Amino acid sequence: MSEHPIATGARFVGKRIQRKEDRRLLTGRGTYIDDVVVAGMLHAAFVRSNVARGQILRLDIAQARALPGVFAVYIAADLDQLGCQPGNPVFDMPGCPSPDNGLLARTDVRFVGDPVAIVLATTRAIAEDAVALVEVDYRAEAPVIGIAAAQTMPPVHPHLPDNLVNAMDSGRDDEIDAIFASAAHVVEDTIRNCRQAHMPMETRGLVAAPDGTGELTVHAACQSPHLSALHIATAFNMNQHQVRVIGKDVGGGFGLKMSPQRDDMAVIAAAILAGRPVKWIEDRLENLIAGGQSREDQMSVRLAFDADHRLLAADVEYDCDFGAYPYATQSSASLVTPMFPGPYRLPRYRWKAKGWYTNTSGLVPYRGPWMLEMFAREAMFDVAAREMGADSIELRRKNIIGKPDQPFQTAAGFVLADISPRETMELAVSAIDVPAFRRDQAHAREQGRYLGLGLANGIEPTTVSFGYFASDMAHVRIEANGRVTAMTTTFSQGHGTVTSLAQVIAERLGVPFEDVTVVEGDSSQIGFGSGAGGSRQAVAGGGAAIKASDLLREKIQRIAAHAYNASPEAVRIENGVITIEGAPEVRSSVAEIAQIAYVAPDRLPHDMEMGLESQYRYRPPPMVLANATHACICEVDVETGKVSILRWVAGSDCGELINPAIVEGQIAGGVVQGIGGVLFEHLRYDEDGQPLAVTLKDYLLPTGLDVPRIEYQHMCTPSSTPGGFKGVGEGGAMISPPTLVNAIADALAPFGKRWLNMPLSPDRIVCALEQ
Amino acid sequence: MSLHFVEFELNGCQIDGMVEARRTLLDFLRCDVGCTGPHAGCEHGVCGACTVLVEGQAVRSCLMLAVQANGKTVETVEGLSGGPKELHPIQQLFREEFALQCGFCTPGFLMTLVALDRSEPRPNAAEMREALSGHLCRCTGYQGVLRVIDRLTEDRK
């Protein structure tokens, strides 16, 4: 954090300060969406398709509508009256063909879980009883399941020519094939990830409350009230001020709750039509099959090395399953291939990326949606090392860039600066103690036990700041009693932003941490900002908070200087107490200055505006890079296929840390999600498009028994933003899969196989070893 | 459909209500008597977010009928402390060890830990860890709750 000579105060930035929101959450007094009750609200339940693809032959809602307690049963034709355009103005790629089937399926269904009707009733139980009374007949058709099928089968969306969502490539390159042809070593393979669910512990939900005069209040489990309000207003052709979105406590998002999806819009439409508030809380089965899915993607990678194991070229082909109703048509595809070079010198690079529609729910960006670049590259480096007889860490040492090499332009054309990949790698390597491990590994092998060490490096483009994410705002106000209230466009679903931003503001202003309250979660307060997503809140929210606080501090200094006949530079603010350098008899307070500003304007400098409030809309730089190196040690039981993780070192450079405990918490959460994606989590579909993991007994998450104790090693290369902060939210989730997969591959190296198809569940390991 | 009279002690107070047989204890607590601390994370007994204590034992309120609580003592997270200003020692440990982020799973974890903390003989760290495996958390990677267990078991050594 840049030193300011006057306002020293107590340092809060960099401290593990306990969170302000914890008392409320620990005592069960949080307000999550299902805790919201609006007078007169009805409860919604959806009738959902049980075939993956088919024509709706018959839809009979008469019995359902007649059930006592049912207010209405709406079908597509009803909701279509509102002319809602659910496509996503924020995220859709221009020119990408979008699905068009209205909020409820019209004539045909396109995935198991596709909503066909919505029931509104006085209780959720009655709504579900009514759902069971709706009769639907389908003529099922062969569904498009899997990327290979998408490439050849008739389109999922009949109005589109094929199943291609988007296609991009790096352009023609006539020389790269010659490089591959003459290279000393060429390694190639395909990494296949497996479909996963975000699985926040709280499912989606909202309460849509129309106000008869054409206004709408939506209580939402969301990641950004402002972004949600924008999306809803655009979809329903309302003015932004007519839509107010309120979020209080949200039980996790991870990308799922970034903005209202088709189901949410259907509930809002139903509420508008009904003229009554409507609550919808998704149940877990809906969440798993219709909530949006991710990670069903693959990358074919070819790497060329010279005789000295230096990278010569890479040629990659990326394909991603977008499902039927993706939340955004850009998300992963736009970042996977540009980020593939990572923190390495890669002289030559060619890439192709394609997205495909299939008859499954829909791609919704999930914590590090482009993570396959890191996964594929780091896993293939280890494959290459084994093929070439090289040490996998040495291989990386030969190719990785470090601080002295920057600024460094990657083969994908953007510039790496303010990161420390080589240095962070060395830190992680020394922490995991490779020589000691190799001795343990050799000893274990003699006893028929298989230990492995895996490592992965990655850089993360944090603080996404394009389009609607270009800025965030903070409004900081000192109340007449000297306490500080800040409104920000950040929004926490567990991120702890009301604590971390309070740390920043308290430090910049020179007031006690306890005196600062950060308020978020209401789109009608403060101007537009984009909330949580793209690992941005520390930088964007922190930057706005710093700038707004600095403006306010300067005003305090000028008022105090005027009141005490000093120069503003001599005014010190520390712990809310104001002293003047060179005038030891003066002892004032921020509260006293606030009194002057609000109540005694004659004591203000001439022509100064009254009040003590400031506002700043901060624009982060286009890219704030962070980097990480994780290393882990695991044991694989070759009898049962069980993987036990014994140690995990998380090396990371996230710049200046506002609250190290919060930063480590973000890393840990991501790491464990990544572990789940490698070992346990798989949203399988059978060839009829039937989802096979529909409860938490089938979709297995890591539990407290499955996780290592993570050891954190922090490097600090500040970013060039006001606080020197960097984002951290997604990095852990991206880097942990290749770290673990490399460890498993190292453990099983004596068996000579490649481990590139997820998940690596016990049965798949056993089967592969049997062959 | 006939209604059943249900009456039990909730966090030290007698409460009662009239419910359909099919009403789960979770829904009764959350909707009928204002205890929104227990949460519905899966409604099929796996995630643990709905965990409350019945007769001092940690159980899934989503898989219990309200009528099955008749005549019993039920404790939810709301009963652990006098309010946000005075935290139960285990709540305080959660705060110190950053064992929560979004907080949705937290009430369930707390009830199981409180029950364990009261058990005789006192479980050791491995036993506590095993017991907490019935609680899913998506935000924290369990690191904080593992530290809470360390502190709970080392304090008593």
Add this chain to the structure above:
Amino acid sequence: MKPFALDHAASPDAALAALGKGATAIAGGTNLIDLMKLQIATPERLVSIRRTGLDRIAPDGDGLRIGALVTNADCAADPRVRQDWPLLSQAILAGASPQLRNRATTGGNLCQRTRCGYFYDTTQACNKREAGSGCAARDGFNRIHAVLGTSDACIATYPGDMAVALLALDAVVLTQGPYGPRQIPLAMFHREPGDDPTRDNVLQPGELITAVRLPAPTGGRQIYRKVRDRASYAFALVSVAVDLTMEEGRIARCALAFGSLGTVPWRDPAVEEVLIGQEPSPALFARAAEVLLHHARGFGANDFKIPLAARALAATLAQATKV
């Protein structure tokens, strides 16, 4: 859940009377309520049997009688069970989560239904849920399904752990029914699907489990080994229960039961015959596995269970016979 009527029985006789009129018994409800929420079970009338007094654990000669309403948690923690029948304790603790074990009962656990995804999906063909509707698992996703005891009608496994231990321990299920009391050896309690997969066990309409009786302790080395996808709270891919006694370097006595391998908890005396009187060795264990799995048949996604079971058996026997 569909609406239903609920009565409370104050005694076993009252419970039997209600069952005789078509009510379904509910004890802890951890399986039944789950099934009812998904409308796989839709009883119109439930009778709660929690107050019928069937919740004692008491000696029965040299054996032990465990009431049907004893919770899994209490059973596993009982000092007599832990001391003399540790296999039962281990198996119970390997199943479900502590919170479920606090409510689930001995009787309920024996009656738990399969985990087959098609059984659980009312839109899919399932002969167990709906006679004659077909079996979607045979050609579908059958990763957790049985490789032994299957029929053309059904390949679903019984998913519990406790019953596997009880099978190895030669437990007997005690019931009361319209035609009087019965004593059903556990080996005969669960039914292979055959032509009628709708009935998981031999309980007759109106019959109620009152207790499970364990015979005199064997004093053998008892191990329950569960191979699963995750360290905790997951259903078994394969499990092995062994109760083995060595004498002068040879296997004198051996009881083996397997979970999630067959459509019912699986015990094959022929496997035990291979082992008895022999010196332990990897070759012996492999022979035993061969006998066990000779008629095993995979359906695609569960083929891995065959080698996995062989390995798990070998590893468990190695552990049980270690000096």
